[in-house]
Amino acid sequence: MTNKEDEKKGSRYERNESIFQWILIVSSIILLLILIGIFVTLPLNSMDSIKEFGLRFVISTDWSPQKELFGALPFIVGTLLTSFIALLFSIPFALSIALFLGEYFTHGIISTILKSAVELLAGIPSIIYGFWGIFVLVPVIRMLQIKLGIAPYGVGIFTSAVILTIMIIPYSASIGREVIQLVPNDYKEAAYSMGATRFEVIRQVILPIARSGVLAGIILSLGRALGETMAVTMLIGNVNKLPDFSVAVPEGFSLFSFHSYVTLFDNILKGFLDGVFSPSNTMASIIANEFTETTTDLQLSSIVEIGLVLFIMTLIINLIGRYIIKKTSVM
Amino acid sequence: MKERTYYRIARDKIFISTVVLLCAISIVPLLLILYYIAINGISAINWEFLFNLPAPVGEEGGGVSNAIIGTLMLVVIASIMAVPIGILTGIYLSENKDSRFAGMIRSTVEVIMGVPSIILGIIAYAWVVLPMRQFSALAGGVALAIMMLPVIIRSTEETLNLIPNELKEASLALGVPYYRTMIKVILPVGLSGIITGILLGVARIAGETAPLLFTAFGNQFMNLNIFKPVNSLPLMIYYYATSPYEQWHVDAWGASFLLAIFVLGLNFITKLVARR
Numbered sequence: 001m002t003n004k005e006d007e008k009k010g011s012r013y014e015r016n017e018s019i020f021q022w023i024l025i026v027s028s029i030i031l032l033l034i035l036i037g038i039f040v041t042l043p044l045n046s047m048d049s050i051k052e053f054g055l056r057f058v059i060s061t062d063w064s065p066q067k068e069l070f071g072a073l074p075f076i077v078g079t080l081l082t083s084f085i086a087l088l089f090s091i092p093f094a095l096s097i098a099l100f101l102g103e104y105f106t107h108g109i110i111s112t113i114l115k116s117a118v119e120l121l122a123g124i125p126s127i128i129y130g131f132w133g134i135f136v137l138v139p140v141i142r143m144l145q146i147k148l149g150i151a152p153y154g155v156g157i158f159t160s161a162v163i164l165t166i167m168i169i170p171y172s173a174s175i176g177r178e179v180i181q182l183v184p185n186d187y188k189e190a191a192y193s194m195g196a197t198r199f200e201v202i203r204q205v206i207l208p209i210a211r212s213g214v215l216a217g218i219i220l221s222l223g224r225a226l227g228e229t230m231a232v233t234m235l236i237g238n239v240n241k242l243p244d245f246s247v248a249v250p251e252g253f254s255l256f257s258f259h260s261y262v263t264l265f266d267n268i269l270k271g272f273l274d275g276v277f278s279p280s281n282t283m284a285s286i287i288a289n290e291f292t293e294t295t296t297d298l299q300l301s302s303i304v305e306i307g308l309v310l311f312i313m314t315l316i317i318n319l320i321g322r323y324i325i326k327k328t329s330v331m
Numbered sequence: 332m333k334e335r336t337y338y339r340i341a342r343d344k345i346f347i348s349t350v351v352l353l354c355a356i357s358i359v360p361l362l363l364i365l366y367y368i369a370i371n372g373i374s375a376i377n378w379e380f381l382f383n384l385p386a387p388v389g390e391e392g393g394g395v396s397n398a399i400i401g402t403l404m405l406v407v408i409a410s411i412m413a414v415p416i417g418i419l420t421g422i423y424l425s426e427n428k429d430s431r432f433a434g435m436i437r438s439t440v441e442v443i444m445g446v447p448s449i450i451l452g453i454i455a456y457a458w459v460v461l462p463m464r465q466f467s468a469l470a471g472g473v474a475l476a477i478m479m480l481p482v483i484i485r486s487t488e489e490t491l492n493l494i495p496n497e498l499k500e501a502s503l504a505l506g507v508p509y510y511r512t513m514i515k516v517i518l519p520v521g522l523s524g525i526i527t528g529i530l531l532g533v534a535r536i537a538g539e540t541a542p543l544l545f546t547a548f549g550n551q552f553m554n555l556n557i558f559k560p561v562n563s564l565p566l567m568i569y570y571y572a573t574s575p576y577e578q579w580h581v582d583a584w585g586a587s588f589l590l591a592i593f594v595l596g597l598n599f600i601t602k603l604v605a606r607r
Contacts, residue, residue, distance in 0.1 A: 013508040016510055017506065017508055017509055017510055019510075020509070020510035020513070021393040021510075023419060024419050024420075024423040025423065026424055027416045027419035027420045027421045027432075028419075028423045028424075028432070029435045029439065030416055030420075030441050031416070031436055031443070031484075032435070032436065032439055033440060034477060034480075035439045035442065035443055037339065037458070038443075038446065038450070038455070039332070041423070041453075041454055041458070042453070042454075044457075045453075045457050070481065090352055093354075093356065095359040096349070096350040096351075096353035096354050096357070097354050097357060099350050099355075100351065100354045104347065104350065106387075114354060114358070117358045117361050118357075119598065120361055120365075120598075121357075121360070121361050123359075123594055123595055123598045124364060124538075124591065124595070125536065125537075125538025125539070125540070125590060125591075125594055125595070126482055126540070126541075126564060127538065127540045127565045127568050127569055127572075127587075127590075128364065128368065128476050128538070128568070128587050128590065128591060129364070130572070131555055131568055131583060131584075131587055132363075132364050132368070132570075132587075133576055134572060134573075135580075136363065136367055140334045149519070166357075166360045169357055187562045195341060197339050197343035198343050198347065199339075199342055199343040199346040199347070200339070200343070200345075202346070203439055223445055225448070226447070227446075227447025227448070227449065228447075229448065229449040229540075229541035230541055230565075230569065232471070234569070234572065234573065236366045248436070284447060284449045284541070287449050287453070287543055288449060288541060291452075291453070291456075291544065292544065292545050292548075304453055304457075307449070307450050307453045309441075310447060310449075310450065311446065311447070311450050313444065314445055314446070314447055315442065315446075318441070318442070318445035318452070322441055323538065326596060
């Protein structure tokens with residue numbers, strides 16, 4: 001009697017067991033399906049534009065719904081410019097924070113404050129960065145532009161890059177800190193015992209060991225910058241043109257006159273500033289702006305194709321970053 | 332020789348001063364942002380602001396109640412979809428550490444983590460808005476759920492990995508079946524870690540705007556129907572901030588204050604739970 005009950009119970013357990021295992025596997029498969037779905041959905045919905053423009057899509061600078069011509073180069077350039085300027089700006093700050101928290105002050109009240117501050121920076125929603133940027137950062141940049149003698153738009157590539165810098169510092173800083181903390185004490189002590197200063201230890205021991213990890217953090221923060229939408233959309237100025245870096249050759253330019261070179265240098269500087277400060281659009285911001293305002297199917301599918309290009313770019317950047325991290329952690 | 336030493340010490344001092352200076356500078360934007368939100372936000376907030384619907388331009392006394400409710404709706408919809416799948420996948424990954432399939436799922440999670448949020452908006456548009464021919468809270472919830480999943484999965488997996496194997500072995504040795512061991516022994520032990528993950532996920536999506544632009548879309552009225560467009564605090568800030576009306580800017584500051592309190596508060600609670 002009891003034996004039979006036990007047997008019944010046993011087979012019920014076995015059944016539940018396999019149901020449980022199946023549920024686990026199915027939920028994992030759902031995740032896989034989501035990713036496959038993303039991979040399929042984007043090309044499927046941009047088929048029209050892929051067929052119509054082919055490779056021209058990424059090298060054409062013409063984006064005009066009236067003429068039914070769509071080229072994504074201005075947005076690709078806008079995205080790369082804002083992201084790389086932001087990356088450049090963020091590196092010294094992120095590295096300092098990483099060293100401060102990972103090496104100089106690993107414990108104590110100051111480090112807790114800085115750590116919480118960095119976490120807060122990472123937690124603030126991007127819409128708030130954008131909103132704050134419009135009302136606080138834009139007037140400041142406008143003043144700067146007037147000082148520099150260029151068109152005072154206020155919004156533009158430079159403004160977006162500044163806000164992106166603030167937004168990505170926490171990511172590269174926190175990965176950098178983790179890697180720097182992982183550097184074995186033995187190496188550092190060996191260097192100290194030979195009389196090295198802290199700076200020398202950092203430069204000749206810590207950074208060489210932590211280098212690839214720090215690099216990975218920077219690359220991953222680039223991935224974030226590329227895809228960042230709202231703050232950039234609100235600050236970039238939304239102009240569908242290639243940023244203009246053109247340099248005017250001074251009138252009566254002569255190879256042998258010193259004055260000509262001075263003017264040329266002035267013009268180069270001005271062209272550079274004009275380009276860096278000019279309003280533009282990024283891939284993410286054009287999607288945010290025009291997705292719901294498309295007039296034709298071709299325009300919609302072109303915008304989805306921009307999404308596809310953005311997806312592939314961030315995917316590659318992220319994979320490189322992850323690969324470097326994985327290789328480092330093996331060491 | 333002595334000069335050389337002085338030079339090296341000086342270089343060391345200059346370096347640490349630079350590091351401290353740069354750290355100090357990078358906190359400045361945070362202080363400025365918090366300052367502006369607090370100054371402009373608190374003065375915008377009163378009972379009417381919390382409980383009224385948006386007023387037309389020029390009228391006083393507009394509120395953001397629909398956006399608050401909409402944000403909560405979106406968070407709940409996203410959580411209902413993401414939490415079970417996230418926890419179960421997390422269990423699967425921590426139970427099958429070395430299997431090839433688990434490795435594949437792990438990479439999948441990492442890739443999804445890195446997908447820009449605006450692209451998830453496009454995806455939810457294609458999957459939900461197009462077939463239903465309507466912007467809806469559900470579509471917004473789908474986009475947010477995909478954003479939330481990787482966070483929950485990761486923290487579940489990491490939490491479960493920390494639980495000593497002996498605990499599981501003890502339960503199994505007593506004859507408790509595997510699935511009951513997981514549900515009754517392992518999950519309760521890891522509960523605080525899993526909750527941390529869910530809260531982190533909510534904090535990640537609560538402030539998101541980009542995936543909602545063409546899914547939840549925004550709505551000037553109160554809406555509780557998940558198949559209709561809803562407003563949310565971030566969407567409202569976006570539309571109000573980019574509008575030319577003074578009163579709307581004030582409202583946007585108020586909404587920013589609420590959103591910041593909500594998101595940063597969640598992060599804070601997460602820390603408290605994680606510390607336990």
